[in-house]
Amino acid sequence: MNHLLNLTKKELRELLTPGAVVSVLVMVFLFMGIGSVAGNAVDEATALSKIGIVNGDPSGHWSEFALDFIYEAYGSNASEYIVMLDTPYGNNEEIMKEMIEKGLNTAYGMGPGFTASINAKTQTTIDEYYIFTNNGLLGSAASAVSPLIIQLISQSISKELISTVTDPSAADFILHPIKDPTMQGSPDTRHTYVKGEVYDGVSPAELSAALMSQTMMVPIVIMMIIMVIGTMVISSMGSEKENKTLETLLTMPVRRTTIVSGKLLAAAIVGLVYGMAYMVGMSFYMGGIMGSVGSIDLQDYGLSLGLTDWILIAVMIFLAIFCALGLCMILGAFTKNYKAAQTMMLPISVLAMIPMFITMFTSWGSLPALMQAFLFAIPFSHPMMVMSNLMFGNMTLVLAGIAYLSVFTLVIIFITVKLYKSDILLTGIGQTKAAKTFKAFGVKRRP
Amino acid sequence: METLTIKDVRKSYGEIEAVKGINFSVEEGEVFGLIGPNGSGKTTTLRMISTLLRLTTGSITVCGRDVAGEPDDVRKVISYLPEDAGAYKGLTGRSYLKFMAGFFADGEEFEKMVQKGMEIADLGDRIDSKIETYSKGMMRRLLIARAIMPSPKIAIMDEVTSGLDVVNAYEIREIIRGIAQKGVTVLLSSHNMFEVDMLCDRIAMINEGRIVLTGTPAELKEQYGAANLEEVFVRAVKE
Incomplete structure (x- = not known):
C-alpha cells in the first residue's frame, strides 16, 4: 500500500474519533442556534x-x-x-x-x-x-x-x-x-x-454603547476564565490519571469530599486571580475601543453600581467558577489521559459561548420564555447578565440566579464526590451501565 | 493474627466478571505474593483492598476494618503503591514527601516522618531536585519511601520492581525485606518469579479471577516437582 495513504488513514482513524465528530456536530448546532437567536433579534x-x-x-x-x-x-x-x-x-x-x-x-x-x-x-x-x-x-x-x-x-x-x-x-x-x-x-x-x-x-443608542463598554467585558472575561481554568482542571485530572498520582491520592487517609473541595478551591482561587487580571486587561482594551463611543457617564442616568452590587457580582462570578470547575471535574473523571482531556473541554466551552453570544446580541427581556428557561439553566449565563440586571434593578433575576447557582454548585459537588467514591474514576465509563447506554446508541467506547 | 482477610470476593465490570469469588488471608508481618498472568484479576484485587474499587460481593477486612463499610479507617492503616505509579513532577522529592506526610501527621511527628522518608529514598542532594528530572529508579525509591514512611500496617505493592535495573530492583527488594522484618505486612504482586521466591513467605496464584494455588514457595515447588516458581506458574496456568 502507498505509505502516504497508509499513514493518512491511520492518522484519520486516530483523529476522527466519535468524540471529535460529536464535537464538530455540536459546534454546527451551536452556531445554528446562535444564528437563529441573532437573526430573530435583527428581524x-x-x-x-x-x-x-x-x-x-x-x-x-x-x-x-x-x-x-x-x-x-x-x-x-x-x-x-x-x-x-x-x-x-x-x-x-x-x-x-x-x-x-x-x-x-x-x-x-x-x-x-x-x-x-x-x-x-x-x-x-x-x-x-x-x-x-x-x-x-x-x-x-x-x-x-x-x-x-x-x-x-x-x-x-x-x-x-x-x-x-x-x-x-x-x-x-x-x-x-x-x-x-x-x-x-x-x-x-x-x-x-x-x-x-x-x-x-x-438617546438609547448612546446609552447602549456606554452600557456595552462596561458590561460587555464581563461575559468575555467569564468565558475566558471558564475555558482557561476548565482546561487546567480537566488536564490536571487527565495528568493525575496518566501518572497514577490519583490512585495514590485516593488511598490517603482523607475524605473524598476534602479531595474534591481542595481541588475545587485551588482552581477557583486561580480562576479569580485570572479573572481579576483579565478584568484589568480587558477594561483597558474596552476603554480603548469603546471610549469614543461610550463617552457618556452612566451614573448620570441612574445606571451605576454600588458596593452591594459589586459584592453580588463577585459572589455570582465565584459561584459560576465553582459550577464550571465542578462540571470539569465530572468530565475529568471520565478522561483517561492528558490527551483525551483536551477534547473533554468542548461541552464546557459550548455552555460558556451560548450565553456570551446571546447576551451580546439580545437581552433576557426580549427572549421568548423557552429561550429564557434555556439561558437560565446554563449557570454561566447569570454572571454574564448580572451587571445589566443590577443596573436596571432586575433583582428577582439576580437573586434567583444566585440561588440557582448555589444549588447547582452543591449538586455538582455532590455528584463529583459520588464519582470520586465510585469505580468510574479508575475504570472510566467503559465499564459501567452508562457504557451500555452509549453502546445502545451505537457509540463505541475508546480502547 | 490475620492482617488481611478476603472472603468470597467478586468483582464485575458490567458483564465481565474479573474476580470470581476469591478467598485468602495474610498474617501480620508476612510478605504475601499475589501472582498470576496478565488480566487474571491481580490489580483489581489489590485495588479493592486499597479501597479504590468497590466489591461486587464478598468482604475484605484489613486489621479488623471492613473495606466496604469503613474505607476511611482502612486508608489509615494501608499504603498502596500502584504499578507504574508516578509523582507530581513539578514538586521536588522533599516537597512530595512533605505533601504526602501531611495526610498522616503534623508537628514533630510530621518532621520525623519526612526525615524517615528521605532516609528510605536515599536520594542525597537530589531530594531537592524536581521529580521530573528523576530516573525511573530514583522515582521508584521516592515512591517506596512515600509508601513506607507513615509506617502502615499493610503495604500493598503492585509490580514494584517492574522495569528497574538489577541494582535498583535489588535495593528495593532489600527495603521491602527490611520493613517486613519490622512487622509490616506486605502484599505484593509481581511477574518476576525470582523476586517472589526471594521475598514472599506465602503465595497465592490467581488465574481468570480464581485463586488456583496457595502455599509457601517451597510447598508449591514441591507440589509440582518444579525447580523454580516460574515452572510452577507456567504449569498452573496451563492446567
Whole structure:
C-alpha cells in the first residue's frame, strides 16, 4: 500500500474519533442556534415598529406636511403603526407614560412654533422620545436611525422651501430647516425614559454603547476564565490519571469530599486571580475601543453600581467558577489521559459561548420564555447578565440566579464526590451501565 | 493474627466478571505474593483492598476494618503503591514527601516522618531536585519511601520492581525485606518469579479471577516437582 495513504488513514482513524465528530456536530448546532437567536433579534430590530406622534402644532402647515411625509413613508401600514398621542407637547413625563401605556418605544414631537419658525426662516427642531429597555446590541437600533428619519423630513421640507423661498441669505436654512439632533450645540430634543426617570439629551443608542463598554467585558472575561481554568482542571485530572498520582491520592487517609473541595478551591482561587487580571486587561482594551463611543457617564442616568452590587457580582462570578470547575471535574473523571482531556473541554466551552453570544446580541427581556428557561439553566449565563440586571434593578433575576447557582454548585459537588467514591474514576465509563447506554446508541467506547 | 482477610470476593465490570469469588488471608508481618498472568484479576484485587474499587460481593477486612463499610479507617492503616505509579513532577522529592506526610501527621511527628522518608529514598542532594528530572529508579525509591514512611500496617505493592535495573530492583527488594522484618505486612504482586521466591513467605496464584494455588514457595515447588516458581506458574496456568 502507498505509505502516504497508509499513514493518512491511520492518522484519520486516530483523529476522527466519535468524540471529535460529536464535537464538530455540536459546534454546527451551536452556531445554528446562535444564528437563529441573532437573526430573530435583527428581524425585530429591522421590522416596522410603532411610533407615536406628539403634535403641538396641530393646524400648522409644516407640521401637517411632516406628518404627511411620515404617513406616506409607512404607506398602507400607517394607520396601524402611527399612533397620535393625546398628551400635549412639553409634558415629557406624561408623554413617556402614555407611550408605555400604548406599548410604544419611540415617538416624535413637534412644538407649537414648528410652522412659525419655518415660516420665519429659522431652524426648528423635532423632539425624540424613547423608552429605554436594555435589549442588547440590536435593541437600540430604532434610536440609531431616528436622526436619519428627521433628516429625511428635513430634506422633504427643504425641497418645498426651494420652490417658494428665493432669498439667498436663507440658503443655509433652506438646506437644513430642522436641526440635526446629533450635532454639537443642538438643543436637548432627545428625551429618554430610563428606570422611571426622563433624561434629556441622550438617546438609547448612546446609552447602549456606554452600557456595552462596561458590561460587555464581563461575559468575555467569564468565558475566558471558564475555558482557561476548565482546561487546567480537566488536564490536571487527565495528568493525575496518566501518572497514577490519583490512585495514590485516593488511598490517603482523607475524605473524598476534602479531595474534591481542595481541588475545587485551588482552581477557583486561580480562576479569580485570572479573572481579576483579565478584568484589568480587558477594561483597558474596552476603554480603548469603546471610549469614543461610550463617552457618556452612566451614573448620570441612574445606571451605576454600588458596593452591594459589586459584592453580588463577585459572589455570582465565584459561584459560576465553582459550577464550571465542578462540571470539569465530572468530565475529568471520565478522561483517561492528558490527551483525551483536551477534547473533554468542548461541552464546557459550548455552555460558556451560548450565553456570551446571546447576551451580546439580545437581552433576557426580549427572549421568548423557552429561550429564557434555556439561558437560565446554563449557570454561566447569570454572571454574564448580572451587571445589566443590577443596573436596571432586575433583582428577582439576580437573586434567583444566585440561588440557582448555589444549588447547582452543591449538586455538582455532590455528584463529583459520588464519582470520586465510585469505580468510574479508575475504570472510566467503559465499564459501567452508562457504557451500555452509549453502546445502545451505537457509540463505541475508546480502547 | 490475620492482617488481611478476603472472603468470597467478586468483582464485575458490567458483564465481565474479573474476580470470581476469591478467598485468602495474610498474617501480620508476612510478605504475601499475589501472582498470576496478565488480566487474571491481580490489580483489581489489590485495588479493592486499597479501597479504590468497590466489591461486587464478598468482604475484605484489613486489621479488623471492613473495606466496604469503613474505607476511611482502612486508608489509615494501608499504603498502596500502584504499578507504574508516578509523582507530581513539578514538586521536588522533599516537597512530595512533605505533601504526602501531611495526610498522616503534623508537628514533630510530621518532621520525623519526612526525615524517615528521605532516609528510605536515599536520594542525597537530589531530594531537592524536581521529580521530573528523576530516573525511573530514583522515582521508584521516592515512591517506596512515600509508601513506607507513615509506617502502615499493610503495604500493598503492585509490580514494584517492574522495569528497574538489577541494582535498583535489588535495593528495593532489600527495603521491602527490611520493613517486613519490622512487622509490616506486605502484599505484593509481581511477574518476576525470582523476586517472589526471594521475598514472599506465602503465595497465592490467581488465574481468570480464581485463586488456583496457595502455599509457601517451597510447598508449591514441591507440589509440582518444579525447580523454580516460574515452572510452577507456567504449569498452573496451563492446567
